[in-house]
Structure formats: C-alpha cells, structure tokens
Amino acid sequence: MLALLRHQEESDCAHTTTVVISNVVGVAGLARAQEHGVMTEVIEHRGQPGEDPLSGRQAHESVIHGRLVELEIEAVILSGYMRIFSPWFIERWEGRLLNIHPSLLPGFPGAHAHRDVLIAGVELTGCTVHFVDTGTDSGKIISQREVAVHLDDTEESLSQRVKQAEHILYPQVIDAYASGNIPL
Numbered sequence: 001m002l003a004l005l006r007h008q009e010e011s012d013c014a015h016t017t018t019v020v021i022s023n024v025v026g027v028a029g030l031a032r033a034q035e036h037g038v039m040t041e042v043i044e045h046r047g048q049p050g051e052d053p054l055s056g057r058q059a060h061e062s063v064i065h066g067r068l069v070e071l072e073i074e075a076v077i078l079s080g081y082m083r084i085f086s087p088w089f090i091e092r093w094e095g096r097l098l099n100i101h102p103s104l105l106p107g108f109p110g111a112h113a114h115r116d117v118l119i120a121g122v123e124l125t126g127c128t129v130h131f132v133d134t135g136t137d138s139g140k141i142i143s144q145r146e147v148a149v150h151l152d153d154t155e156e157s158l159s160q161r162v163k164q165a166e167h168i169l170y171p172q173v174i175d176a177y178a179s180g181n182i183p184l
C-alpha cells in the first residue's frame with residue numbers, strides 16, 4: 001500500500017487511489033492510506049452461526065461491490081487482501097480486478113509461496129501481477145519480475161527481496177493498465 005501511494009505522489013502517475021477498503025479493522029494499509037489523505041473504509045465479514053458460508057460471502061461482497069459502484073471505481077487493485085472472492089464478485093469486476101502474488105506463477109500459488117519456494121529448492125522466484133479469476137492465483141498473467149533465491153535465505157529474507165520487486169512492478173503495471181496499455 002505504501003509503495004503504491006508513494007508512487008502516486010512521487011511520479012507522473014497514471015492512476016489514483018480513491019479508497020482503501022479492508023475487511024479487517026486496524027490493518028497497516030488503512031493507517032498508511034489515511035496518512036496519505038486517502039479515504040478508508042472497513043467492511044467486515046463476520047459469519048453468523050448456522051449461516052451458509054457462500055451466502056454470507058456473497059452478502060459481504062455485495063456490500064463491497066455496492067460501495068465500489070457508488071464511488072465510481074474503475075478497477076480493484078488487491079494488496080494484502082487475504083480473502084478469495086466468489087465467482088459472483090469476480091464476474092462483476094472481470095478484467096478490472098488485479099492482484100500481485102509473491103512467486104513466478106503458475107508456480108507456487110497460495111498463501112505460503114516463500115515457504116514453498118524454499119522447500120522446492122528452486123534458484124529463482126519473484127512476483128507476478130495477474131488478473132483475478134475464479135481459481136487461486138490462476139488468472140491471466142500480466143507481468144512478472146524475477147528474484148534470485150539465495151542458499152541462506154529464510155522465508156523472511158526472501159519475502160523482503162520479493163517485496164522490493166513488488167514495489168517496483170505493481171505500480172508500473174497499474175500505470176500501464178490505467179493508460180490502456182494492458183490488453184484484457
């Protein structure tokens with residue numbers, strides 16, 4: 001979040017962050033956005049006992065969707081949002097829903113990419129910006145940036161180097177997308 005906001009402030013940026021929405025109160029992204037004068041909202045999802053998980057998810061996403069439409073949002077840029085969207089939401093934002101993942105997809109999808117990279121013993125990882133589809137980290141790849149894996153890497157050290165690459169790649173891709181230079 002901070003890298004995206006700094007990019008907007010320090011460069012000839014083609015996009016603007018209108019709102020930062022989180023489903024969790026008190027996350028760092030909300031504080032960073034507020035510090036940079038960006039509107040923030042928390043739309044929590046709290047399942048009710050006995051509630052059908054799918055209908056509860058769609059109800060939550062319906063609130064998010066309604067707010068995005070109300071604010072005339074053109075694209076949803078995911079950054080640290082750790083919930084998987086339902087097909088219902090993805091259909092409404094198809095081609096306008098971007099995510100960044102800390103591996104060179106299609107390799108190492110899911111929530112534990114750095115751990116999985118280290119266990120696999122590969123020499124190269126990186127980050128991928130992709131369109132979100134109904135699978136897990138399986139959408140059309142937009143761009144990638146490679147990062148070497150060092151023999152003495154830990155999940156933390158690898159994560160830090162991949163984050164540096166993400167902070168360069170994601171703003172560039174979002175600018176290209178906002179300028180109409182990314183085919184859908």
